[in-house]
Amino acid sequence: MEKLYADVIVDISHEKVDRPFQYRIPKNLRDVITEGICVTVPFGAGNKRLKGYVTAIKDMPEFNPEKIKEIEGIAVGGVSVEDKQLLLAAYLKHNYGSTMIQALKTVLPAKQTVKALEKRTIRLCLDTEEAAVALTMCERKHMTAKARLLKELIQVTCLPYRLVTGKLNISPVTIKAMEKQGMIAIDKKEGLRNPIRIKAKNAVPKELSISQRQIVNKVLSEFDGGKTGTYLIHGITGSGKTEVYMSLIEGILKRGRQAIVLIPEIALTYQTLLRFYTRFGDRVSVLNSTLSAGEKYDQCERAKRGEIDVIIGPRSALFTPFPHVGLIIMDEEHETSYKSENSPKYHARETAEEIARMHGASVVLGSATPSMEAYYRAKKGDYTLFTLKERLTGGCLPEVYTVDMREELKAGNRSIFSIKLQELMADRLQKGQQIMLFLNRRGYAGFVSCRSCGHVMKCPHCDVSLSEHRGGKLCCHYCGYEEPAVKVCPKCSSGYISGFKAGTQQVEEKLKELFPEAGILRMDADTTRTKDSYEKILSAFANGEARILIGTQMIVKGHDFPNVTLVGILAADLSLSVSDYRAGERTFALLTQAAGRAGRGNLPGEVVIQTYQPEHYSIVHAAAQDYEGFYEEEILYRELLRYPPACHMMAVQIFAKDEKKGKMLASDLAAFAGSFQDETLKAVNRLTVIGPAPAGIGKVKDIFRFIFYVKFENYDKLVEIKDGLEEKVQSLQLKNEMMQIDFNPVNAF
Ligand code: ADP
Ligand code: ZN
């Protein structure tokens, strides 16, 4: 293609990003112009000279060529904050596949004009001593809601009304009563653009343990020596990781640099935020989904101007335009929410590493159950590994029982609760302690298993479970293999073979029959539709408003419940059978986290894991809380079948209005990808193309979907294939078909 015209975005404030302008590329610049380069162009009626960025290069004009102006030259000057954001966009486009516009929209905050909303805030009217007296009185009278609000206000003096009635779950009636008593006042003011106001930094840093100190010293001394890199902290919940993060941030701030802290949205609780606020005061800000677009934009502006130097938030907080980032922390590094579902489908881990390279910063990852990717790299020596072994708050690891549900069925127990779990539940209710029941429904897909022997129907080629499809077929979503549905188990000939259908609601009903008096809260997608309902349910459980909390994977995160001494895990293997090569890793992480919820306080905890596959290594190692053991077995499987992290995998999705055309396009593109084969490599190391197959959800809203996978050890080679595919698709000028690329996908399609 000849480089004749360039689309240029003039100034990267948001409105104009939406609309690039086309310019002619002068002859002398044709060799140097690339996407993402900064140029100077004449703009508008007065031909004012402006800086702009090239977002696309074309060989044909899209307007009347006579009206197209010419690029003046390549812009010179240092790398500004904007330039770094732009380089980042170019990185995302190159490594994950998307248009430049999509990539720019990902890294730049949406600029919006918003009216300052009137917001109510609640302010403490008592001095410290009076507040302490009032608190003691409320506690003695068991006014738990009042006591809780007082405790919060003693720390921060002023809280948004919305947060108090929402997340903190305190009723307007209680607030009114406290106002009448003169304890608090309700203020109406212009919207606070800083989401929470802190009276003073009042947290005294904890004296670090020896192993905590070692981590902090190593990271900071290497930083001072000009050696930056990625560090992985493997430590169970409560082992003091957050305390380490805060010490590291403090060190980085002293060196005049800024820090980004990534925490998955679901774990971004008020309690966690408060720890950072009270330690760093108003130099900290937060980005999360409860902020309006205007508030988000303001946080970016404040970062640019140097008004804040720590940002906390989910994945998107990575793109906070700090002038000189020194540290990026990624807590719960194994979480799948760190991968974007929209193009560019970037992963926060690798993107954090890229940002760190640009700024000369370090990356610190933390998890109780590190992702296979991170641990693999730590073992190879790419990352520095630290381990924190002890819980600092006391409380020992819980006792774990694994119950074989096949045996329960044989013994005549058809209930969804095993005898062991029923006995322990009765015991806890009688002692006035609390119980959590976790129904593992992660990524639930219509797989088929035998309740009598535990056998799961699997693909003979991919070793992932087959899914039930329309028309009574079982299909593999990786390679397209199919076979007829079965009525009897091929292993034990029992007729108890079918898809699994129990949900949280059903568990709740059965539980009510067993323990009508218990008081039960349920947390799942249905009960958490509104923004605050998630924390509200957890707050209600913490207040002791119910004895039992039932939930999906949502309940394994967030608050600590010192009174929970029993955790029941129902259908532990459900997530094992999802047709996804990461099923074992997910299951291990979920079970380990769920088990870790028992016995956080002074009381010892017990865990019951109910399963049809007690011998599966994910369950055996989770019951033993043995990460190493799990990793060693899992990595063998990944290496053998060439799944990430042992290999890289690119998923190519085709969307089409017409089934036949989609299928044909998918086949053509898969064959094209296969043409990148390197025949000189040994057979086991060659490029592999799997599929195409209809995607898991084969048809959505009348659009058909097909998928194929390309596996290779070298990432750059896959990028090269992606570029080839994109060029090919562009040249086909498709109207009713579309392609989407996903590198190392975290979810099966
Ligand atoms: P994690 O992030 O690994 O879950 P935290 O940093 O939250 O662990 O620590 C768990 C608990 O232990 C917290 O209550 C914290 O205040 C406390 N803690 C952490 N480090 C220390 C320390 N060095 N000395 C005393 N308490 C500590
Ligand atoms: Zn069977």
Ligand code: ZN
């Ligand atoms: Zn298969």
